[in-house]
Amino acid sequence: MDKRKLSRRDFLRLAGGSLALPATLMAPWKQLLADPPVVTDYKALVCVYLFGGSDSSNMIVPAGTASHAQYQQIRGDLAIPKDQLLPIPVQSDQRTEYGFHPALAPVLPLYQDGELAVLANVGTLVEPVTREGLINGSVAVPPQLFSHSDQTFQWQTGIPGDQTPIGWGGRLADMFFNAGASLLPMNITLTGQSVFLAGQKTVQYALADSGPEALEAASGDGGPVDLAIRSLLAQSRQNLLEKQFIGVQKRSMDLYQLISGALEQQNPLNTVFPDTDLGRQLAMVARVISSRADMGGANIARQVFFVGMGGFDTHDGQNDAQPQLLGAVADALRAFRDALAEAGELDNVTTFTASEFGRTLTNNGDGTDHGWGGHQLIMGGSVLGGDIYGVMPDLTLEGPDDAGDGRLIPTLATDQYDATLARWFGVGDADLHGLFPHLNRFAGSDIGFMRN
Template sequence: MRPNRRSFIRCASLAAAGNVLGLRPFGALNALAQSATDYKALVCVFLYGGNDANNTFIPYDTAGYNSYANIRGPLAIAQNQLLPLTPLPNFALNPNLPDLQTLFNNKNAAIVANVGTLVAPTTKAQYQANQSLPSNLFSHPDQQLEWQNASQSAAAPTGWAGRIADTLNTSYNPNGQVPMITSVAGDTLFCNGSASTPVSVSPGNLGAAACSESTTECGARLATAQALLSFDTGLTLVQADDTITSNAYNYSKILTAATSSVPKLQTVFPANNGLAAQLAQIAQIIQVRAALGVSRQIFFAGIGNFDTHSDQIAQQSALLAQISPALAAFYQATQELGVASNVTTFTMSDFSRTYQPNSNTGSDHAWGSHHFVIGGAVKGGQMYGTFPTLALGGPDDSGSNGRWVPTTGSMQYAATLAQWFGVSAAQLPAIFPNIGSFATNNLGFV
């Protein structure tokens, strides 16, 4: 991912102060929370590398499956292994997603079909004529940035979550002790606003000021680091980041104090599962929302690597087998906390992958993909958007190997989530500059 200004100043400050303390960059920073009745949270789970949606959400009717098996060849999953979706009898899920099958069949999850980065509604003919297309399609770093900034140009400096925070923070979090946005997966464009700053948390280590050495040595490191932060360097960027880092120490103290005062959640998250650890940390922060005084929160989590150019079946199966129980445990945790209808979790990814396999039993970079939305407020058990015609060279194929031209823009997907979160119709254009190019700005899944 391309470095941006905020990434530079954060790294500069953490190198000066955090390294003295013995902390890894972004290792012990932030969190969020809220205080009571009008609480809402969005939780983004980014599938880095481009998840193959064609082997995630699969035709199950006889004609659809036979066509799938014929074209996908070595990537096709046996029909008797697929997990049928009761409300959508013509579709099934990958066999490694049993928990998502249950959530969908219980109407706590929905699927949004053929979503991708778009500047405006685009047809196959317009794509082939190179008309109004997002920049650098099929490029991992560019498409990751464009999903996160919803501007369809990798050059946009802020993310759509950051712009939501810019817009809503004063209204919803006037007394918040921590920022609206937190990441448990490092520094990302998604979280960056113009006027608001996110914080990063290392899962399981909110109080990062607790280093691994003796109390005396840790205290000396902390004192030295904080002394460095007080120096007037005369450099604007470094001074600005010193403020960010000082805030990080404060957030660490606030979060540690808040989370240490509540009982451990009863929900059991899967062990040895990185995504589960991230989501468990998010659940713990949501648990102390009242103490933190924040009524709106946005969280960012991530897992990779879905860049399956070879040996795809084994690689994707292992990753989906982590995602399914992690998402189910998180939903269970929101039920335990009494906020299942107040927390909406959704997936994003660089892109999907070609329907036609490559010569290495893998698949290559594509475009339109299918995504999950989970939560008690979700109008689940349904597919939203338009499922593509799965034919090489067909009406939805941008070329001849199964790169589906999206029928729903990622901006529409994001705008639907934003409106549920509290963004008004009048505020949408400030957050999603091209939303007026689409006839629909709310897909109705939540």
């Protein structure tokens, strides 16, 4: 292999599904705690997943004269003009000045006020990777790096290379699970069943952005049909499958009554959310958080939510699509922040973005292709915002951060990102390695963007 260049073919061979990871990199996570941690406060994590692979190199852009010229030369027609960038102050030692994409204007004040942080160049890793290591084949990389489904799976499990469909949000729910504390599940999805919230002993609850959905003909209204169904479900069953099925149906009906009743009694929030898919999802999350006192009260100490929006697979038409995509994210995040402040929950909820991969620095004429490392946003009253965490990449093609064709080699692992959030959530240092078994391969388990 040419020691100076890492060709697309070479990189695809390294990242392909045929790569066998060493056994030490495939070890399953340890058994989680038998007893849930004792917590007396309330905290929630909200994952905003950007399906398709977000081109974050246009979300956070070099703003220095020389660095922007380099960026513009590489990106061509996809580059954001320097005079359109929203300058952001940076406290950490970075390569140059940076600016937000203009569509992020709604969240710029949050960054300036210290409620929003940027995480630089994070991605799936099984061990630290350098360009030289890729060239000489001395490092292992996650399998199927450019596959949407595989990388979504790996981002959501938090264990690249492991095929067990248990998410790190689900493992958090397993760890904090307290049987009988509340009927309301700790892990709630607003965008369909997710790997992220799948646990070993906890079951995620799928909630529509309009509220809970009743079983057909079992509305809980006490009418003849509803009473007949409940009578059937109350009958004794010997078959284990029948018992399990009945248990699921009862739980679904009880949850419908609990959640719909609490939402109906809730005083409406004054914050106006955008009428978009993500806006409606986050509006419902805000309503659930603010009405939790009527769904289990003090017994609901921890919650994990999963929301998302698609459209980020911008192989073409990126100049038209990306401003709308980022604008929709920024509008929804800003409204969510304001609703949490209105409900007095701003310090208790941390919202963070994720996406299966970044995209190539180079363009394909009208868009970008699947990449690797990318930048993410973290928002909340407990976030140490107003800064970029990690190291922004060198954009030089065939430079130290280029895995080939402008694909950024991550300098932070998803393990480190997830562990920093989990520590704030209440996971002790000793148990972080049970949640993220590859964590000890990386330098530092706390990136520092949270007030712990």
